[in-house]
Amino acid sequence: STDFSELGQWIILFLIQIGGIGIMTYTGLVAYILRGGTSISNQIILKEMVNAKVIGGVMNVIRKILFITLITEIIGACFLYYFMPESSGYRTVPYAVFHAVSAFCNAGFSTITDGLADPHIAQAGGVLVIIMTLIVLGGLGFNIVFDVYDAVINRLHRIYLELTRRDQLPPFRKKVHINTRITLITTGSLLLFGTLMYYILERHHLFGKLDEGQRWLQALFLSVTTRTAGFNTMNLNTLSLASIMITLLLMYIGASPNSTGGGIKTTVFAIGILNIVSLTRGKKNIEIESRVIAESSIRKAFAVIGLSILAIGIYIFLLTLTEKQFPLNQLIFEVFSAFGTVGLSLDVTPHLTTIGKVIIIFAMFTGRVGLFSLMLGLIPKAVSMRYQLPAEELVVY
Structure with missing residues (x-):
């Protein structure tokens, strides 16, 4: 700048x-x-x-x-x-x-x-x-x-009350x-x-x-x-x-949800790791401190991971077509940096073609807003059914 x-x-x-x-x-x-x-x-x-x-x-x-x-x-x-x-x-x-x-x-x-x-x-x-x-x-x-x-603030207020009051205070739960x-x-x-x-x-x-x-x-x-x-x-x-x-x-x-940063977000990464740990231990749910992570949160997290990998792969593929003068490792770095809205570059960004810069802009936009959020906003929600279909197990490993 x-x-x-x-x-x-x-x-x-x-x-x-x-x-x-x-x-x-x-x-x-x-x-x-x-x-x-x-x-x-x-x-x-x-x-x-x-x-x-x-x-x-x-x-x-x-x-x-x-x-x-x-x-x-x-x-x-x-x-x-x-x-x-x-x-x-x-x-x-x-x-x-x-x-x-x-x-x-x-x-x-x-x-x-x-x-x-x-x-x-x-x-x-x-x-x-x-x-x-x-x-x-x-x-x-x-x-x-x-x-x-x-x-x-609540903890400091509790300490203040303990120092100034002589009567028994209720247990601190915040x-x-x-x-x-x-x-x-x-x-x-x-x-x-x-x-x-x-x-x-x-x-x-x-x-x-x-x-x-x-x-x-x-x-x-x-x-x-x-x-x-x-x-x-x-x-x-x-x-x-x-x-x-x-x-x-x-x-x-990247950063965390509702922050100023991009990427898939720390909570999505954490859910992915915790889900792997739960599966290897033979558990059906992700348990944390006497709580179970909601199934909807897990599904959203893996949707974000899947869509992000797909998008990054597409962006890299497109750049290999428009930016043939750069080695693959530099293009991969450029796409990951754009998707995470990081802005780092191995001296590639200034030399991109116009089409290449447009691809990077799309990568930055989808990385900041989130592909899953875009799909939620653009695709109409399915009508909720009053019945439940039988479950079917698929071979995945």
């Missing part, structure tokens, strides 16, 4: 913000402000989009989303401004704001000439830690942030939901896995000239940014093939 004018960069920033939070969130708020409310049908749609518990609570959820976004980005921008090295020449408010929004919305755009690979910034630990924090928070999803926030725990555990596991793998595979290769602390920092940064953000502090063309395979996996999984 360094080639754009200052006005162009502000337009990009606006689009990043709209795309990150969701255009339905903004349009719903605008309609509510301009008309003093919104229709029941629109509220039902918004309820599904933001996962509100009741229709009447839609606007309250939207306001919370916008508030959390604004506060997080302002705090992030302040920290980025503070930690940005003066020697870089980029310690200004516009640069701090742009990168805070770009990181939280998992966009990966930079207005710095060499991006975060700038020699003054690539090893600035404070800047990278703030960028990573914003990426992770944006990639968790607003529902997760709200749930954790409520649990922490915990985060299972969906939140699965998301947090999966996110943490992927970050740990990616960091360890990048460190092991690149410590004597891409990270060879760095000290031990910087090796771990760069490995962690790669693990965070390859999920959906797309920032890079080093030349990815020098990654080993093994590291590229790890990168493909992380880009494919």
Whole structure:
């Protein structure tokens, strides 16, 4: 985005913000402000989009989303401004704001000439830690942030009551939901896995000239940014093939539901793994903490996985027809990056043909919105029958 004018960069920033939070969130708020409310049908749609518990609570959820976004980005921008090295020449408010929004919305755009690979910034630990924090928070999803926030506030309130009251208090029962725990555990596991793998595979290769602390920092940064953000502090063309395979996996999984990122989502990946574990143990259901994962959630998860694999295969096939000048591994990387809305490239994107760029645009769109969501919106629902047909077992292994 360094080639754009200052006005162009502000337009990009606006689009990043709209795309990150969701255009339905903004349009719903605008309609509510301009008309003093919104229709029941629109509220039902918004309820599904933001996962509100009741229709009447839609606007309250939207306001919370916008508030959390604004506060997080302002705090992030302040920290980025503070930690940005003066020697870089980029310690200004516009640069701090742009990168805070770009990181939280998992966009990966930079207005710095060499991006975060700038020699003054690539090893600035404070800047990278703030960028990573914003990426992770944006990639968790607003529902997760709200749930954790409520649990922490309730816990602090409980501690306050225990310190100020002498009478016996009822047992404390407020915990985060299972969906939140699965998301947090999966996110943490992927970050740990990616960091360890990048460190092991690149410590004597891409990270060879760095000290031990910087090796771990760069490995962690790669693990965070390859999920959906797309920032890079080093030349990815020098990654080993093994590291590229790890990168493909992380880009494919992506962020969490109702977040600013793309990919198949962490919960879908977790359900897939848990289902395999349940099958190998001879269980008919996926059991977690005295709960059974709903059959509908499992079916949706595998529909997302199946459709995503099919779509990625089609996009790769089409690129092999239009971009014959590139080797297959670079085209595969390009498609996975686009589908996960990551934005990383092995120096392929600028040299794509017009048709190739259109294919990548479709890959980004389907990766961000979701093929399953598109099909739900475009294909009419089947009429629910009052009877049930006999079950038939098929040979699958």
